[in-house]
Amino acid sequence: MTNKIAIVTGGSRGIGHQLVLKLGQMGYNIAINYRSDSSETITNDLAAQVQKEFGVQTLVVKADVSKYEEVKKLIDSTVGKFGDKIDVLINNAGITNNSNFIDIKPEDYENLINVNLLSVLHATHLALPYMVDHKEAANIISVASIGGMMPVVNQSDYSASKASVIGFDRSLALELAPRNVKVNTISPGMIMSDMLAGVNQDELKALAQTIPMGHIGDVKDISSTMEFLINNEYMTGQNISPNGGVVMD
Ligand SMILES: NC(=O)c1ccc[n+]([C@@H]2O[C@H](COP(=O)([O-])OP(=O)(O)OC[C@H]3O[C@@H](n4cnc5c(N)ncnc54)[C@H](OP(=O)(O)O)[C@@H]3O)[C@@H](O)[C@H]2O)c1
Numbered sequence: 001m002t003n004k005i006a007i008v009t010g011g012s013r014g015i016g017h018q019l020v021l022k023l024g025q026m027g028y029n030i031a032i033n034y035r036s037d038s039s040e041t042i043t044n045d046l047a048a049q050v051q052k053e054f055g056v057q058t059l060v061v062k063a064d065v066s067k068y069e070e071v072k073k074l075i076d077s078t079v080g081k082f083g084d085k086i087d088v089l090i091n092n093a094g095i096t097n098n099s100n101f102i103d104i105k106p107e108d109y110e111n112l113i114n115v116n117l118l119s120v121l122h123a124t125h126l127a128l129p130y131m132v133d134h135k136e137a138a139n140i141i142s143v144a145s146i147g148g149m150m151p152v153v154n155q156s157d158y159s160a161s162k163a164s165v166i167g168f169d170r171s172l173a174l175e176l177a178p179r180n181v182k183v184n185t186i187s188p189g190m191i192m193s194d195m196l197a198g199v200n201q202d203e204l205k206a207l208a209q210t211i212p213m214g215h216i217g218d219v220k221d222i223s224s225t226m227e228f229l230i231n232n233e234y235m236t237g238q239n240i241s242p243n244g245g246v247v248m249d
Contacts, residue, residue, distance in 0.1 A: 002027045002028065002029055002056055003029075003083075003085075004026075004027060004028045004029065004087045004088075005028065005029050005030075005031075005078065005082045005083070005085060005086050005087050005088070006023045006028040006029070006030045006031070006086075006087060006088035006089075006090065007030070007031040007033070007074065007075070007078055007086060007088070007089050007090065007123070007127065008020050008023065008030060008031070008032055008033060008090040008092055009033045009065045009074075009090065009091055009092050009093040009119060009123055010033060010034065010035070010065070010092045010093030010094065011030075011032035011033055011034060011043065011046070011090075011092070012032070012033075012034035012035075012036075012039035012042055012043040012046070013034075013039060013042065013193065013194050014191075014193030014194050014195060014219060015092060015143060015188065015191060015193055015219050015222050015223075016090070016092040016093070016143075017042075017046060017219070018219035018220060018222065018223045019090055019092060019222065019223050019226055020032050020046055020050060021046075021049075021050065021223070022223035022224075022226060022227055023088065023090075023226075024050035024051075024053065024054040024056050024058075025053075025054055026227065026230070027054065027056060028056060028087070028088060029056050029057040029058065029059075029082050030047075030050065030056065030057075030058050030059070031058075031059045031060075031061055031074065031077070031078040031081075031082070032046060032047055032058060032059070032060050032061070033061050033062075033063055033065060033074050033093065034060070034061075034062060035062065035063065035064050035065070035093070040062070043060050044060055047059075047060050057081075057082070059077065059078060059081045059082070061073065061074045061077055061078070065093050065115070065119035065122065065123060066111070066114035066115040066118055066119050066122075067114075067122075068122045068126075071119065071122040071123050071126055072126055074123070074126075075123070075126040075127050075130075079130060084130055085130055085131075085134065086127050086130040086131050086138065087131070087134070087136070087138050087139065088138065088139045088140075088141070088230060089123060089124065089127045089131065089138075089139070089140045089141070090141050090142075090143070090226065091119065091120040091123055091124065091140070091141070091142040091143065091165075092142075092143040093115060093116075093119055094115060094116045094143065094145075094161075094195075095111075095112055095115050095116065095195075096112070096155065096158050096195060096198070096199075097109065097112055097157055097158065098154050098155070098198055098199055098200075099154055099157075100154050101156040101157065104157065108157075109157040112157050112158065112161060113157065113160070113161050116158065116161035116162065116165070117161045117164050117165060117168075120142050120165050120168060121168065124140055124172065127140075128176075128181070131181050132176070132179040132180070132181055133179050133180055134180055135180075136180075137180045137181065137182050137233060138180065138181045138182070139181070139182050139183075139184070139229065139230050140169070140172070140176075140181060140182070140183045140184075141183075141184050141185070141186060141226055141229055141230070142165050142168075142169050142183075142184075142185050142186070143185075143186050143187075143188065143222070144162040144163075144165040144166050144169075144185045144186070144187045144239070145158070145159075145162040145187055145188060146187050146188065146189045146241055146243050146246055146247050147159045147162045148161075148162030148163035148164075148165065148166050148187060149163070149166070149187055149239075149241065149247050149249075150246070150247050162187070165185060166185050166187065166239050169183050169184065169185045169237070169239070170183075170185075170237050170239070173236045173237030174237065176236075177236055177237075182229070182235065182236040183236055183237065184229045184235060184236060184237070184238050184239070184240065185238070185239040185240070186222060186225050186226065186229070186239075186240055186241075186242070187239055187240070187241040187243070188217065188221070188222050188241070188242055188243065189211065189217055189241065189242065189243025189244050189246045189247070190204075190207065190208065190211065190216045190217060190243075190244075190246075191216065191217040191218065191219060191221065191222060192216050192217070192218060192219070193219060196216070204216075210246070211243075211244040211245065211246055212244060212245030212246065213244035213245050214244075215244065216244075217242060217243070217244055221242045222242060225240055225242050228240075
């Protein structure tokens with residue numbers, strides 16, 4: 001039986017859903033977080049699927065990760081079920097407002113910053129005591145975006161949140177390298193998920209045509225990157241961007 005433990009924030013749908021499947025395949029027991037009532041069934045089904053297919057244990061935790069006390073509930077219940085060791089934290093939960101900045105309501109950009117940025121700080125802060133100084137390196141991986149690396153129209157607040165996540169992870173990697181925790185960022189380009197369903201579909205088609213590789217990415221492009229980052233023992237402080245060639249560093 002495995003004793004490797006992973007947490008995925010926003011594991012119900014889209015990229016997070018696929019990351020949960022991959023972690024199950026890699027043999028992790030997984031705490032799967034979601035927030036919306038409408039995602040309860042899909043998250044429970046995912047947990048059951050992962051248990052059946054890969055023989056690992058799962059824990060489903062409903063929590064709004066923009067709030068410190070709710071993230072505490074997520075971490076405490078994970079440790080309560082699996083023991084006081086966390087091997088992998090995936091900071092994936094995120095939202096977009098798709099709005100120009102002149103018209104946006106302050107409460108909307110404040111909420112976005114809380115979900116996309118503060119959740120990463122909260123989850124990392126609360127999980128870290130269970131991640132440092134293991135014999136085998138622990139992994140923190142945040143899902144940022146190419147929006148944090150290049151300008152994107154109607155995504156100013158989103159870009160601010162994602163550029164901040166990239167900066168946070170890089171400095172944290174420096175602090176945690178001596179304590180055997182690797183910290184890396186994945187900055188996806190356009191990936192087919194519910195998040196893109198909210199974007200104007202004509203704009204989306206036009207955008208897809210500007211991608212050098214000619215198509216929108218798949219959630220598996222992100223899970224394979226996560227697998228690589230976890231398995232690579234010498235990679236920390238990096239921002240890896242599966243984006244079809246839109247941004248080349
Ligand atoms: N899709 C893309 O093109 C793309 C590109 C670059 C970066 N990203 C990033 O990738 C990550 C995943 O995006 P996605 O495309 O998979 O989006 P998605 O399909 O809309 O899924 C978002 C996930 O985040 C969860 N979530 C949202 N707010 C939350 C909160 N306050 N507390 C807990 N969970 C919350 C949702 O939970 P519920 O199901 O409960 O609502 C859902 O599981 C995000 O950080 C996003 O910014 C996506």
